[in-house]
Amino acid sequence: MPNYQKMSLRLFMFTPWDTFDHKSAEEHLVCSEQRPALVESYKDIGAPFSMMASTMLLLSLLAGVGTVTVVQNPPSLTVDEGDMAEMFCDIRNVTGKIQITGHYWFVNLHIDPVLLRNDSRTIVTQNSLTIKSVTADDAKLYFCIVRDRKLNQYSGNGTRLSVRGVGTVTVVQNPPSLTVYEGDMAEMFCDIRNVGKIQITDNFWYVNLHINPILLRNDSRTIVTQNSLTIKSVTANDAKLYFCTVRDTKQIQYPGNGTRLSVRAFFTSATPHTTPYDEDEEPDFNDYHYLYHVILLILLVLALALYWKCVVRRGERR
Structure with missing residues (x-):
């Protein structure tokens, strides 16, 4: 490639099209006889080419800043009520110029987040969260968060804590x-x-x-x-x-x-039945069986007497 083409490509690559000085570009061209045609061709292709070059430059600058990955372990945790729960935060891939300045633990990061602090039951460190004497109210989703000096935040994937009851009686x-x-x-x-x-x-x-x-x-x-x-x-x-x-x-x-x-109640022959009679209750005829037996016996005696009388009268007629 001729030298004037190399110079012009370098000039296009690092100069946005809206600030490109076409007159100075013309002065860099060595072959004056080809100058008008080249300048016009640069005007046609320079705008999209310079935009692509600017995007590549921005990506290269961002790549130099670095990335942060926050990994929480375990992803889920189940403990018995009254026991201790521990979860951990691992900060990886801190590259480039990122400087981590803060470490935090939150409950329910996306909806009504609550920042956790050290107290009688909670121990918060850069890499771990410990909850002592776990109760049913502690069953939530916990997030480890880190922040750099530009106040950019990087969130972990969360640890879901489940609490089993101490038991039922x-x-x-x-x-x-x-x-x-x-x-x-x-x-x-x-x-x-x-x-x-x-x-x-x-x-x-x-x-x-x-x-x-x-x-x-x-x-x-x-x-x-x-x-x-x-x-x-x-x-x-x-x-x-x-x-x-x-x-x-x-x-x-x-x-x-x-x-x-x-x-x-326990009854014997010497102990009469003294339970009062309820008018709404049907009588128990088993309690009066002896009365029926007496009546049947009287009827039987009357029948025999009547029969005997009839037999005697027939004998007298003969």
Whole structure:
């Protein structure tokens, strides 16, 4: 390529078209006989070519600044309530002239972000976040953020924290209902299940837990244990609803489903049936079976007497 073409290409490459001095370009051309044609051709191709050159120059300058990649680990984390949660922030690919000046941890970066600071349960460092004694309210999305000296921010991919409950307590009572005769012994049982990490400290038995509850204690007729309740010499007054209740270290109570005790009166031949008759209740004819037997016996006797009388009269006629 001739020298005048090389000079002109260099001049086009580093000079925007709107500030290009075509007159000076003409002075750089060595071959005067080709000068007019070359200048016109440069005017036709110079505008798009100089724009492309400017874009390449801008990209090269930006490449010199550098990039930052923030990687969070783990992407998701599940812990039990009351345990400690730890997540980490790794800053990579810090190239060029970028200078990291700040490290931050946020909760819910894109919607209602909350900046985390050190407190009694939270430990914030440049590369990690630690939450002690995790609760259900801590189940959120956490972001590690770094900032350079030009206040540009670079966000991590986030760590989602999930919190498992410390456990649930299920108190199952057996039997759900119990019927005994007056004077007999009644026994009911309490089974504590699915405790998990909950620490049970107390067991109680109540009568009518929700309305006027009465706490049962050991006495001459009542035996109270952690898993059972025994009532000896049951009376009609013992016909109630009994609840087994347990309590944990936080004074939270977990009641059972209840056991309903029914008491049936025990009758002997020497003890008449004294239950009053309810007008709305249909009579139980089994209680009067002896009356029917007497009536049938009387009818039978009358029939025999009548038959005998008829036989005697026929004998007298003959």
